[in-house]
Amino acid sequence: MQRRRFRHALYAAxxxxxxxxxxxxxxxxxxxLSLFKFSVFQPGMRYVGLENYRQALQDPVxxxxxxxxxxxxxxxxxxQVGAALVLAAILEGLIGRRLRGLxxxxxxxxxxxxxxxxxxLFQFLYQPDAGLINSALESLGLGRFAHDWxxxxxxxxxxxxxxxxxxxxxxxxxxxxxxxxxxxxxxxxAATVDGAGRVRTFFAVTVPMVREMTTLLVILTVSGAFLVxxxxxxxxxxxxxxxxxxxxxxxxxxxxxxxxMGYAAAIGTVMFAITFVAGAVQLLHSRRKAVAx
Amino acid sequence: MRRTPATVAGCLLVTLLTxxxxxxxxxxxxxxxxxxxxxxxxxxxxxxxxxxADPEYAPYFKEAVRAYERRNPGVSIDLQAVxxxxxxxxxxxxxxxxxxxxxxxxxxxxxxxxxxxxxLAADLSEPLEGTxxxxxxxxxxxxxxxxxxxxxxxxxxxxxxxxxxxxxxxAQAGVAREPRTFPELLTACDRISATGRTPLAFGNQYGWPAxxxxxxxxxMEVPAAVLARDYDGDGGPEAFSHPGYERAFDxxxxxxxxxxxxxxxxxxxxxxxxxxxxxxxAMQYLxxxxxxxxxxxxxxxxxxxxxxxxFTMPAVPGAAGSAGAVAGGADxxxxxxxxxxxxxxxxxxxxxxxxxxxxxxxRDLGWLSAVKGTAGAxxxxxxxxxxxxxxxxxxxxxxxxxxxxxxxxxxLSAAEAVLGGRSSAAQALRQVREGARQAHRFxxxx
Numbered sequence: 001m002q003r004r005r006f007r008h009a010l011y012a013a014x015x016x017x018x019x020x021x022x023x024x025x026x027x028x029x030x031x032x033l034s035l036f037k038f039s040v041f042q043p044g045m046r047y048v049g050l051e052n053y054r055q056a057l058q059d060p061v062x063x064x065x066x067x068x069x070x071x072x073x074x075x076x077x078x079x080q081v082g083a084a085l086v087l088a089a090i091l092e093g094l095i096g097r098r099l100r101g102l103x104x105x106x107x108x109x110x111x112x113x114x115x116x117x118x119x120x121l122f123q124f125l126y127q128p129d130a131g132l133i134n135s136a137l138e139s140l141g142l143g144r145f146a147h148d149w150x151x152x153x154x155x156x157x158x159x160x161x162x163x164x165x166x167x168x169x170x171x172x173x174x175x176x177x178x179x180x181x182x183x184x185x186x187x188x189x190a191a192t193v194d195g196a197g198r199v200r201t202f203f204a205v206t207v208p209m210v211r212e213m214t215t216l217l218v219i220l221t222v223s224g225a226f227l228v229x230x231x232x233x234x235x236x237x238x239x240x241x242x243x244x245x246x247x248x249x250x251x252x253x254x255x256x257x258x259x260x261m262g263y264a265a266a267i268g269t270v271m272f273a274i275t276f277v278a279g280a281v282q283l284l285h286s287r288r289k290a291v292a293x
Numbered sequence: 294m295r296r297t298p299a300t301v302a303g304c305l306l307v308t309l310l311t312x313x314x315x316x317x318x319x320x321x322x323x324x325x326x327x328x329x330x331x332x333x334x335x336x337x338x339x340x341x342x343x344x345x346a347d348p349e350y351a352p353y354f355k356e357a358v359r360a361y362e363r364r365n366p367g368v369s370i371d372l373q374a375v376x377x378x379x380x381x382x383x384x385x386x387x388x389x390x391x392x393x394x395x396x397x398x399x400x401x402x403x404x405x406x407x408x409x410x411x412x413l414a415a416d417l418s419e420p421l422e423g424t425x426x427x428x429x430x431x432x433x434x435x436x437x438x439x440x441x442x443x444x445x446x447x448x449x450x451x452x453x454x455x456x457x458x459x460x461x462x463x464a465q466a467g468v469a470r471e472p473r474t475f476p477e478l479l480t481a482c483d484r485i486s487a488t489g490r491t492p493l494a495f496g497n498q499y500g501w502p503a504x505x506x507x508x509x510x511x512x513m514e515v516p517a518a519v520l521a522r523d524y525d526g527d528g529g530p531e532a533f534s535h536p537g538y539e540r541a542f543d544x545x546x547x548x549x550x551x552x553x554x555x556x557x558x559x560x561x562x563x564x565x566x567x568x569x570x571x572x573x574x575a576m577q578y579l580x581x582x583x584x585x586x587x588x589x590x591x592x593x594x595x596x597x598x599x600x601x602x603x604f605t606m607p608a609v610p611g612a613a614g615s616a617g618a619v620a621g622g623a624d625x626x627x628x629x630x631x632x633x634x635x636x637x638x639x640x641x642x643x644x645x646x647x648x649x650x651x652x653x654x655x656r657d658l659g660w661l662s663a664v665k666g667t668a669g670a671x672x673x674x675x676x677x678x679x680x681x682x683x684x685x686x687x688x689x690x691x692x693x694x695x696x697x698x699x700x701x702x703x704x705l706s707a708a709e710a711v712l713g714g715r716s717s718a719a720q721a722l723r724q725v726r727e728g729a730r731q732a733h734r735f736x737x738x739x
Contacts, residue, residue, distance in 0.1 A: 037735075037736075037737050038737065039407070039411070039737050039738055040385045040386075040388045040389035041385075041388050041407040041408060041410070041411035041413060042407075042410060042411040042738060043411065043412070051735065052735075055731075055735040058731065059731070061702075123559075126559065127559075127560070128555065128559065128560075129554070148555065148558060148559055149559070150498075150558075150559035151558030151559030151560075151713065152558075152713070153713070153715070156559075236498070236559075237498065237499045237500065239498070239499070239500055239558070239705075239706075239709055240497075240558045240559075240709040240710075240712075240713055241706045241707075241709040241710045241713070241715070242702070242706050253702065255385075256381055256382055256385055257381075257698060257701070257702065258698045258699055258701075258702065258737075259385075259407070259698045259737060260698070260699065260735075260737050261389075261737075262737075263735070
């Protein structure tokens with residue numbers, strides 16, 4: 001028995017060592033670095049304790065970035081999980097087989113477009129002078145709503161969020177469609193026999209039966225929303241006036257423009273803590289509510 | 294938790310790991326002796342990292358390396374070129390690991406100073422100070438890499454901000470001559486606006502174009518000594534209190550009001566440039582390095598390429614700074630302090646900045662060379678005039694490479710707020726002062 005255990009441990013050891021080296025060690029090292037002030041250009045590090053975290057508390061850009069990430073996460077969960085599940089259920093329950101295949105492809109296409117290309121494409125759409133959105137508003141007689149979408153601090157981050165939803169919505173819809181397809185048909189038949197309408201069936205059968213997939217997608221979209229970087233860098237660079245900074249872009253800016261590596265490590269630790277807690281809570285919650293067939 | 298041998302071993306491992314990494318600091322800086330004289334024909338291997346990866350620039354540097362290798366068969370050079378932002382990232386990582394290439398690029402001012410202060414750049418005073426090689430450079434360009442009286446960098450080119458304009462649009466708007474004062478510039482903008490065109494094409498998507506304008510206005514409005522003290526973060530509680538700073542933001546706001554269209558904040562500088570090239574805008578505030586884009590070879594329509602001219606920022610009446618200031622800088626190359634081949638590196642840099650190569654820089658790349666007496670080689674329209682015009686001007690180094698890192702972000706952010714009409718000059722300056730205060734409080738370096 002003991003020998004077998006030893007053999008099992010031996011087989012697992014290389015994977016564990018790699019995970020420890022490439023996942024856990026960087027996390028520990030990042031937490032350690034967040035307790036120092038240092039520049040990459042100068043030798044030596046100055047131990048400052050929790051000073052970098054105090055700096056974050058007093059940094060308005062940090063709070064703005066955190067708020068932007070939260071807005072990003074909430075919107076992503078609503079669209080990429082909630083709305084995508086509704087669309088997946090409609091596709092599977094109401095649309096004919098041929099049209100269903102076509103629609104699935106249409107929804108998925110944006111996910112195949114590179115992030116940089118999508119970012120540039122939306123920049124053109126948002127152009128205040130000749131962009132499609134303002135032109136459309138003008139021709140509909142809604143010119144008063146025409147706007148410098150990415151140039152106004154009030155709308156810049158939402159311009160980025162919208163692009164991100166457009167790109168990821170079809171992908172999550174596909175994943176949820178697969179989950180919906182795996183629900184036994186008998187459950188829907190039983191619901192129909194019991195007199196449940198479409199909405200009731202959706203909430204009583206579809207939602208609980210795809211909980212594993214929705215849990216996974218919530219974790220992925222929330223952690224993705226807190227790690228968002230490319231979209232912002234391509235479309236706004238964090239501006240104007242830091243209005244579209246996210247924790248990822250502010251970390252990068254603090255490290256490579258501000259040369260404040262310790263502060264950047266502190267922001268990284270905060271990002272890790274948020275995504276870790278969000279993931280753990282969601283996992284525990286879904287385990288309690290798991291439904292078995 | 295049950296205390297099994299495995300959990301105890303796990304805890305011990307974690308503790309050991311934590312103690313181990315806590316003991317690690319940054320690697321010490323390796324410094325090799327400053328031996329700049331070759332003891333025989335050039336021989337050895339050099340690594341070079343620079344940021345001229347654009348297809349119009351990269352071939353020149355590859356060819357220069359090949360020419361040096363052909364001339365010196367015992368030398369091999371590994372040249373790597375990356376874009377602007379990737380360069381900043383890569384050199385930072387290399388600096389952190391203390392694995393610097395033998396020769397590497399640096400922007401002037403505080404950016405280059407970080408390498409000198411961190412002992413990552415070799416002191417090149419010996420080969421540059423009082424020597425024929427040192428005297429071959431324009432003084433402003435060499436001074437941009439001189440810190441505490443020591444020379445740390447070899448300037449390769451010079452760059453300055455000017456207003457490029459369409460002569461045809463100016464004439465149609467009744468603007469008879471280039472503006473000589475800032476109010477004249479604003480009046481010219483009003484006249485151009487009346488013709489239905491945008492006076493000044495401006496794209497500030499990434500923040501630096503506004504930084505360049507503020508570089509210019511600050512240098513004109515604030516005395517040089519005050520500016521240097523505040524940019525270095527040495528101003529203490531009085532930092533950025535000179536009234537010229539507020540006037541500079543006010544100049545920016547007036548320029549926006551009279552000259553720029555409504556959409557500058559979200560447009561890239563390059564997109565804005567197409568508006569100039571295709572006659573939708575009358576002017577653009579651009580770098581002399583961009584002159585090549587205004588030629589037909591660079592993609593400009595023939596009509597514009599034949600009919601453009603330029604002028605520097607006109608003087609602001611009553612300003613306390615330098616009336617002849619021009620925002621600009623010099624790109625330079627530094628030698629790693631850790632390089633075992635400093636003599637070879639300096640020999641290669643002498644080749645790269647020698648008269649023959651310097652003339653090629655002017656002729657083939659369309660740059661202003663930092664080497665004296667090369668303007669005659671220019672084939673690009675505007676370049677010889679630019680060299681003559683800038684000779685009598687004061688170079689004001691780019692704010693984003695001159696000022697303390699932590700001051701740059703609040704400054705650019707405040708500039709964006711002024712351009713967006715969300716902040717007055719006074720509010721913007723308060724934001725800068727608060728940024729400077731926070732930068733001092735949470736300073737990275739002692």
